[in-house]
Amino acid sequence: MLIYIARKALILLVTLAMASLAIFVTLEILPGDPALLILGIEAQDDTLAALRAQVGLDRPPTVRYLAWIGGLVSGTSGISHTYAVPVFELIGERLVVTIPLALMALVTSTLLAVPMGMLAAVRRGRWGDFGVMGFSQIGMAIPNFWFGIMAILVFAVVLGWFPAAGFPGWEAGFGVALWALVLPALSLALPEAAILARVARASVLETLGADYVRTAHAKGLTRQRVLWGHVLRNALIPMTTILGLQFAFLLAGSIVIESVFSLPGLGRLIFQAVSQRDLVVVRDVVMLLVAFVVVINFLVDIAYGVIDPRARRAG
Amino acid sequence: MGRHPGFVLGLLLTGLLGLTALISLIWTPYAYDAISVAERMQGPSAAHWLGTDQFGRDIATRLMVGARNSISVGVVAVSIGLVAGGLLGLLAAARGGWVDELVARGSDVVFAFPAIVSAILITALLGPGAVNAIIAIGIFNIPVFARVTRGAALQVWGMEYARAGLAIGKSGLGVTRDHVLPNILSVLIVQATIQFAVAILAEAALAYLGLGTQPPAPSWGRMLFDAQTLMSIDPKLAILPGLAIALAVLGLNLLGDGLRDILDPRLRTEPVG
Numbered sequence: 001m002l003i004y005i006a007r008k009a010l011i012l013l014v015t016l017a018m019a020s021l022a023i024f025v026t027l028e029i030l031p032g033d034p035a036l037l038i039l040g041i042e043a044q045d046d047t048l049a050a051l052r053a054q055v056g057l058d059r060p061p062t063v064r065y066l067a068w069i070g071g072l073v074s075g076t077s078g079i080s081h082t083y084a085v086p087v088f089e090l091i092g093e094r095l096v097v098t099i100p101l102a103l104m105a106l107v108t109s110t111l112l113a114v115p116m117g118m119l120a121a122v123r124r125g126r127w128g129d130f131g132v133m134g135f136s137q138i139g140m141a142i143p144n145f146w147f148g149i150m151a152i153l154v155f156a157v158v159l160g161w162f163p164a165a166g167f168p169g170w171e172a173g174f175g176v177a178l179w180a181l182v183l184p185a186l187s188l189a190l191p192e193a194a195i196l197a198r199v200a201r202a203s204v205l206e207t208l209g210a211d212y213v214r215t216a217h218a219k220g221l222t223r224q225r226v227l228w229g230h231v232l233r234n235a236l237i238p239m240t241t242i243l244g245l246q247f248a249f250l251l252a253g254s255i256v257i258e259s260v261f262s263l264p265g266l267g268r269l270i271f272q273a274v275s276q277r278d279l280v281v282v283r284d285v286v287m288l289l290v291a292f293v294v295v296i297n298f299l300v301d302i303a304y305g306v307i308d309p310r311a312r313r314a315g
Numbered sequence: 316m317g318r319h320p321g322f323v324l325g326l327l328l329t330g331l332l333g334l335t336a337l338i339s340l341i342w343t344p345y346a347y348d349a350i351s352v353a354e355r356m357q358g359p360s361a362a363h364w365l366g367t368d369q370f371g372r373d374i375a376t377r378l379m380v381g382a383r384n385s386i387s388v389g390v391v392a393v394s395i396g397l398v399a400g401g402l403l404g405l406l407a408a409a410r411g412g413w414v415d416e417l418v419a420r421g422s423d424v425v426f427a428f429p430a431i432v433s434a435i436l437i438t439a440l441l442g443p444g445a446v447n448a449i450i451a452i453g454i455f456n457i458p459v460f461a462r463v464t465r466g467a468a469l470q471v472w473g474m475e476y477a478r479a480g481l482a483i484g485k486s487g488l489g490v491t492r493d494h495v496l497p498n499i500l501s502v503l504i505v506q507a508t509i510q511f512a513v514a515i516l517a518e519a520a521l522a523y524l525g526l527g528t529q530p531p532a533p534s535w536g537r538m539l540f541d542a543q544t545l546m547s548i549d550p551k552l553a554i555l556p557g558l559a560i561a562l563a564v565l566g567l568n569l570l571g572d573g574l575r576d577i578l579d580p581r582l583r584t585e586p587v588g
Contacts, residue, residue: 018424137568138561141560143557146519153547153553252430252432255435259523259524286436289428294423297423
């Protein structure tokens with residue numbers, strides 16, 4: 001087990017290192033002189049040089065790369081030139097929007113998908129199954145940003161139940177702020193629920209055929225007890241791993257949805273930072289999103305190794 | 316075919332999509348950028364089947380050209396992924412060892428970048444536009460195909476006939492060509508269909524963000540962006556392009572699932588295609 005964890009941890013570190021290099025190199029060859037962008041095209045050569053020295057742009061790339069990684073590890077970040085605050089502070093402000101949004105979407109999609117998957121599996125080949133699988137196909141085909149636009153049209157413009165866009169901030173009151181995230185969270189959740197319902201259906205189907213389910217039936221448990229006590233609990237194991245990965249991708253997926261609803265989240269931040277060439281911000285946000293995916297992958301692998309010893313050998 | 320209603324529907328929708336795109340090459344009701352201020356935001360009529368947009372441009376025309384745009388992006392992006400990823404996967408399966416490890420780790424790194432993030436980085440590097448959107452989506456497709464190909468190819472390499480091929484003196488390349496590739500072709504076709512749908516969704520999202528196809532060239536995603544500020548006055552502007560995307564993606568997904576059922580009955584898990 002220790003060897004297995006060590007191997008996975010090594011892969012984790014190598015992947016993070018390669019990803020950080022890829023980010024650094026991409027931004028390095030990005031056209032446009034950051035100093036010129038900050039000071040404007042009329043800046044004098046000596047002020048440009050002074051600024052480059054101040055933010056460390058005059059150092060060789062390898063030094064700057066190592067300084068960046070050192071900063072990430074020690075928890076000190078660069079300063080965003082458009083916002084003039086440390087990048088970590090900026091990211092923190094945005095995460096208070098994006099993380100609740102992604103969590104709401106995750107919970108919603110799970111609450112939708114698990115009962116639907118159960119229903120489809122139990123009623124396999126009958127109308128309930130056709131209904132759920134039909135919903136799943138339609139849910140996967142609808143782009144989440146179009147769903148968001150339609151939700152704005154119906155629930156904000158026509159019915160007026162929700163704000164059409166924007167986020168009042170948590171200081172405006174928990175309920176008010178949460179209310180503003182309902183439509184965006186639903187838009188993120190729908191396609192995820194469509195995919196998850198299929199996964200849930202498949203894993204419930206697999207569990208239904210297991211020996212211990214037959215035993216549970218044989219010892220006289222009611223159908224409901226078997227379904228909720230035995231089948232669902234076991235079927236949830238493969239689903240949990242997928243939920244972990246979905247969360248990482250929901251964070252990234254919020255880039256488009258935050259644009260639709262003009263939410264001041266992480267997605268908006270990276271999008272604006274790219275167009276303003278605020279590269280210090282871009283590299284940290286991208287690295288954060290990538291690290292999220294890689295670390296969750298690592299944890300899933302470890303969990304698999306604990307649950308299923310065969311996974312350790314397959315490596 | 317009667318047992319595969321999903322496949323038939325998928326084939327019909329995909330056929331319709333392809334036909335629309337083909338027709339748009341030789342004929343559209345109007346020019347896609349023909350502005351007619353007097354006729355703006357009209358409802359459906361004999362002259363404009365689906366009405367007109369905020370500049371009086373014919374929506375049916377713009378949707379037709381948008382279909383062509385979506386298909387071109389999808390075809391090229393999936394081809395990039397299929398060829399590059401397929402070759403890497405075949406190589407990894409045939410050689411094993413450090414080559415395999417390198418392909419696997421490389422895929423891990425690319426996979427760690429959520430698709431939309433790498434697309435934003437690539438368009439930041441190369442500038443927004445249809446071609447760069449294709450490159451961004453194509454790069455994301457490479458590890459997808461590399462993994463699928465490697466997994467399927469390893470299965471074939473485990474078969475006796477593949478090892479027998481080596482035993483009678485065929486090279487790794489020979490076995491790959493004669494045994495591996497023909498046996499994994501159906502898996503690749505199915506994956507390509509699904510990735511085509513993913514590519515259409517990705518292109519629409521990039522165009523919506525302003526990173527894909529640039530105006531005045533029509534793309535479904537950009538039409539949705541333009542519609543968002545106008546939809547309280549004219550909802551059809553926001554409804555029609557979204558419907559077009561959803562129907563195209565639905566068709567391709569149904570086609571992919573149906574093909575999987577037909578080509579490889581062992582993998583059948585879904586009662587609805």
